[in-house]
Amino acid sequence: MNSILQSKLPNVGTTIFTVMSGLATEYGAINLSQGFPDFGSDEALSELVYTYMKKGMNQYAPMPGIMPLRERIAEKTEALYGYRLNPDTEITVTSGATEALYAAIAAIVRQGDEVIVPEPCYDSYIPAIELNGGTIVPVALPAPDFHINREALAAAISPRTRALIINTPHNPTGAVMSAEDMQWLENLLADTDIFLISDEVYEHIIFSGTHESALKYPRLAERSFVISSFGKTFHVTGWKVGYAVAPAPLMREFRKVHQFLTFSTATPLQYAIADYLKQPEKYLHVPAFYQEKRDKFCALMQETRFRFTPSEGTYFQLADYSAISDEADTDFAVRLTKEIGVATVPVSVFYGQPKQEHLLRFCFAKTDQTLERAVERLAKL
Template identity: 55%
Template structure:
């Protein structure tokens, strides 16, 4: 007789990213679904990891992260217009952004508390909230620009609201925050002292068209009430390394570290030494945007004469296409059709909504070589 376990996440199955990538592999399709680059990591960064392995930096790092890496992170924050951060009490190196988000939510959200989630949203947010015993309150972003409806957010705030989760530059749309969004967020926090912002900023260094990433860490008041999450994997196109960090005020970070130390304790030591040195050259992170902007423009231009409508992408390495003039199929059905019949894999944007809201939108990852992007776009434009 098999043992029966009551699931803590009864609505959760295999992630859409795994499903679509597996389907792409089975049908030998061009995989523009899962968000990983297909070009190599910097040889210098790889050499730094190897050198630190050879030196003998192979045992546990300190639980919050190496001091020299936390110092480099603090310098990067200041250099990009952010606040001065206490490296001992306000920065923790994590096993990727997902662990940072999970540990942060578990540490700060109590049973029965509510968390506002702006949708479409990355799929780890709501499961983390539910694991913490909280209740997710999904609020849809405005279409077609994916801007927040702050009046709607305010209308959903109750005395149980503990957190608002934001993600900019936004996955899947590539939308970014405006000065007005920052103003609205500050007003919400001023009126509701119990609320914390969890800001997923993993694409902070991938931003286009001369725009500026408006981090919560660039405003003293917002920073005092926010948890900011970042990812070296995204910035340095090394997603398989699973290394990121979280920044929060000391009182909040104290609780996050309590969870982090039992969630993974510490992060791959030679990679931390390597990152600390690699961050010394500011162009290693400041120069990322130009490379991705070129790829975004190349991919967008390929659709200028097609029936696909290009939704503006100001950051991330994702492009959303509106296919409403191409097909009447639902987005999941159309995404599967593209894989099986046309050989191109994408992600249906309905997967980013808790109610699977379908606006005939697909997300494509353009973190690929131009030859791959050219081939995929030629196939799509013929439909």
């Protein structure tokens, strides 16, 4: 070749989740870094997948997702948020929430558009915006509670603002947006042409109050792509089944992108989840299930030198290690994995420009035995 390929993402390497999980494997560490459970899903759900595979549901699904699943999503959305969806035109099943996020960004962001991104943020947002020619406008979520800074967010809006991304419950911080936050946001965007991408993949993992979906606020819903995940809800992250909902005009543009990303999502998985959703208790019990996990982990962590405030949502817990070390969080996380045998994620990597706050993110979606073993090691610091 006569030329060297110019990278579209020159500042992007292997994700921190891959790096830390790789280190955990190499050093035999307990992996509290990547966000996945180490316990199984409901056997009944797995049996449903097998049933549909045996029935021959193994070919391409319709591009937007099978209708029975879209109908169950519509029923669930109306029951939880009072928002009535048209399953035919306003719901698309995707191969994971990350695909849905990318499709939503690609559908609306053009060269030179600005996208407001509260930071820290999930790591796919910024590369997706850059790949589609957009400019990131970061707005810091101030420690220690990481709630929306309304003044800073309002000041970030310009004539070039195309979209705003929000994430509630929030990864990596566990912060949750309140009804007052959403009402304020609804008023802020009311007289603009700004789109909202609302990442709600942890909608069922919230520990006080109720989840304030953008779909509960009509003037937000009319401009929103709302992204959700069955993988998070049903402990099957490896299935990569998510979905997006949006008003029909927005969904038409979303599907134009989706059909050339994955076209469709695994057929037997869709049929199984559609059947499983007929029992709302299968997802309504999830908040209590994970609150028990959070409370267990936090009680154990009281015996360590880490400082923390219990997470408001998600299955992540931030912890401040400044009483233990003044190392950069990336260095401390690596040392923790190699020497103590517990893998975590340094929070600085969730910023476009790394910011040091001496915080680590722990995943507590683990068995009690895993959590006990991990904290026993952490208590030695």
